[in-house]
Structure formats: structure tokens, C-alpha cells
Amino acid sequence: MTDKLVLDRISHSYGDGDTQLKVLNQVNLQVQKGELVAVIGPSGSGKSTFLSIAGALLTPKEGQVIIEGESLSDYTAHQLEQLRLNQIGFIFQSANLIPYLKVEEQLLIMARLAGMDKRKAMGRAKDLLTRLGVEHRRKSYPHQLSGGERQRVAIARALMNDPAIIFADEPTASLDAARGHDVVSMLAHEVKSEGKAAVMVTHDERVLSLCDRVLRLESGILTEEASSTLHG
């Protein structure tokens, strides 16, 4: 079983009765271990809904989400919470760090919530921050970091609890080209070396070359993009 994430015929709509708006229509997706998948699409194409459903934040009206071979259909709210804590890593747009926690603490809080042994957590946090090149910043607050550094900390935080899959929501939105490229290549590297899977929603065309596959979401339909041949 190398499929970390499977979306099986997911459909979702908002509103009810006559004014129903179909946002996702029979979306299928398999993401394997070591794979970084990009999802692109115009705004309003349902990317946020797609990410919310795949990230176990929103229950789809139809279809099922399978993470590490487990279907989430019958999960309770608490089980979903625990799943997000232990199996899913999130990287959000620009400033998604907790403003009053030092860099190191951003990672430790995750370990704490998951009940990880303190010494092990310290070791893992140091290791992750070193690999992402922000170890020297571990005692700084988010507002003292550059945008690139912040996103690198966010990647480290997403990896902290050793999740099965990472979801990134426009991680390069507030970065310039070089920094954005840096951040995504680090994400790609971590996904490969730690054997994770990752799904990145983006409209930053410049980082697509770093992804294994590129999918396009348009009017609720997900299709494989020919430009995935850019890979390399």
C-alpha cells in the first residue's frame, strides 16, 4: 500500500434546493509515497474546498477520503481532529505561524498536543530546523523572520508529528520567485527523504517544475495537466 491519499469520487456542493452550487464534481485522486502533487486552477475553481475535504476539515457530500488506507467516512469530529494532528501536516498561506511562539515552540506545541515524549520532540525539532536551514532562528518570534524563513518553519512544523501527508495552501503566495522556488524545493526534498506525500494548491506557475504531477481543477473537475512533463 503506497497510496498515502486517495480521493474516491468526491462531490461537494454549497447551498440547497434551486440555488445549489456544485463545487467539486466526481473528483478522483491518488497520491503515492514520495510524491509532490500540485493542484492549479483559476480562483473560484474549488481549490479551497478541495483542500478542506482532502485535509479532513470538511466532510464531502459524496465520495470518500482515504488516508493511509483508512476511510474517513465514519470518523467522529474528535477522530478527525486526532487524524489531523498525527497524520496530516498543514502549510498555510503567508503568516500562519502563531505570533507569540518562538520558532522552536511552534514545533514543540505540535509534539505536545500529540503527546510526544519531550526529549524526543526537542531532538526532532532541532533536526528539522537544521535541515530547513532555520536552526539559528529557533529563539526568534515569527515577526522577526523573513517570509521565506517563516514558510520554512511552517514546513518543519507540518513535518513535526511525522504525518502521512502534507497539504500546502498557496505556500509561495507572499514570496518572491527565488524564495518561493527555495521553499518548494525544500518541501519536495523533505517529501522525498521522509517518504511523505504532499498536495500543494498553488497558482504560482514558477514552482510547478518541482512537482511530480500537476493537476488542474476547473469548474469542479480535476484533470491531469499535460505540463507535468515539465518535470525535471
Added chain:
Amino acid sequence: MYLALREMRFAKTRYALIMTIMLLVSFLVMFVTGLAKGLAYANASSIENIPADYFVVQSDASQRFSRSEVGTSVIDEVRNVVGNSHAAVLGVQMATVTHDGASQKIDVTFFAAESDSWIMPDVVEGSGISSYASGEVLVDQKLKESGVQLGSVIHDQTSGMAWTVAGFTRNESYSHTPVIFMNEQEWQNWKQKISKSVQASGNAAYNTLAIKASSSQADQLKSKLPEMEIMSKSTAVSAIPGYKEEQGSLLMMIAFLYFISGFVLAVFFYVITIQKTSQFGILKAMGTGSGYLAASVLGQVMLLTVASLFISILIIQVASRLLPDSMPFQLSGSTIGLTGCLFVIMAMAGSVISIMKVNRVDALEAIGRVSA
């Protein structure tokens, strides 16, 4: 508490400010409570200090000693039920006196009791009084401020009678006037002079009976003496002229202070909770439970409340020592404990809307947002 403590470390000024407000409010609550208690004691200490459980007064006396008379038949009846030594007669009479040659008039309250009765207070200076008509009285130390000394002679304005001060007592006042204790002989002599009805009957009645009794004995008395009222000590105290009015207004101030402190906290924490909505969204998306976040908000409230209470108790201890004697102030450990608990409860009530808000924050807020 991990998040709660770190947030307070980060936003020191913000939390220091709210803590200062809490500190001031809790100090004020404590201070006004102490003043209210001090005034209450200064008002009614003579009744508070009588080690009785109940007082017997006439039913139609509206619980006022001065309006009540207990006759010998009632006294006998009561003594039959509770035992001779557990019922003590007490005469209460307000009067205006002067002392020696001083022209200044002083309002006082005379208490009359049998000289060996357990109503008689401890003498802190001088000697006690005997049961003879020796013309001696015990007076409250407060009269020293008016120049009364051991051996001073006190003159009653109405009757023209005079008594010599044999000793001083401490903390004996009634309706804010110092209390002068006399024995039953003096009481009889004095009443003969000031009351025509006493002259006619030849015997001055007492106003009340102080009794030490169990509640079942009190019930027994109630059924045996339908024309009398058996009231508890606290009822007797609040029936002292001016007592209820004084305590009522102070109590209202204290109640308002509690509400204000609850609201200040409620508003403050609601505002910062709203500011942090997207942060809570991110934390929830990453798998943090609502309970953890609610505990974090409550933890901050508790920490601020307890810390500010602690400091205000320290300040109040210092302040109570610096207050002049003319400002009666009394704050016992149990009052501090109770006030503190009430304050904490108000603070918790104040954090309720914030906690509800935290519970309502949706993890979906984290997705598709530009800033947190």
C-alpha cells in the same frame, strides 16, 4: 497552559494593563468589604460580643431592644426552658452624658446586666463592678478620646444622676455610640428617676433576654411565649438602628464592583479572542481540540485573577495597618477567602463568552486566508 503562558510572555504590556485593572478592582472590592465589616463591627460590636445565640424581645417591638420589655413572668418561663445560667437579662437605654466639668455632650448607650452575668465584658483597664449600688460603671475605651479617665464622673443629662468610671472595656459600641455597662441596682435607681411608669410600678423591666440555647429550645420557647419573639443574634444585630441602611449601601457598592470586574474581563477577553480567530482556526486545522483552546483562555483568566488577587491581598494588609483608628476596618481570613472565591467566580463567568467564541471558530478559517 503552554499557549496561555507564552502568549502572556509575548504580549507583556497588554496583560500587565489588564492585570493592573484587575488588581485595582479586586483591591477596591477587598477594601470596601473591609470597611463594611469594620463599620458593622464599630456599629454593633457590643451585641456581636455577647456570647448568646438568641435574644428574646416583644413581638410588637419590631426587633428593636429599645421598644421591648421583658417582664418577670417571661424571664421565669425562659429560665425554665434553657436553665438559669443560660438566660441573662439586658437593659438597653440610649442617653446623652457629660463628664466631670467638660461641657461637651456625648451620646452613649447604657447596657444594664447582672454584675456576675456572662454579658458583662472583660475589663481591660481598672476594675470590674460589684452588684451593690456603688455608683460605678464600666465604659468603652473610645470615651478616652473625649477625656474620660478612670475615676471620672459621668453625668446623665435627663436624670442628673452621676456614676464613677471603675474600668474600661474594649470594642463595646451600639449604633456607633460607646456603651456604658451598669449593674441591675444602678439600672433600677436610674429608671426610677427617668420613667413615670417605673415609679408607679416600682420595678424597672429589662429590654431583652440574651439566651444560650439550641434551635430546638428556641422553637420550644416560641410556642410557649407567643407574645415574644425569639430572634437570632444576627437578626438582633441588623435591627440595630442604622445598621441595615449602612450595610445595604456598602453591599450594593461591593456587588457592583463584582459585576464590573466580571464585565471588564469579559470585554477584554472577548476582544482579544476575536483578534485571534484566525489563529484559533489554524490551531484547530492542525488538530488542536476546542477544549485545549478553551482551557488556554480560561487559564489566562485564572492566572490574571489569582495573581491580581494575591497582590491586592498583600496591599490590603499593608493598607489596613496604615489606616487611622477613626476609619474602622476589619477583614478576617474567612472574609478574604470568600471575597477571593466570589471574585474568581465572577472572572470565570466573564470568560464564558470568549470560550463560546473559541468553540465556534471553524478550522476552515485557516484555508484560503492571506494573513493570520
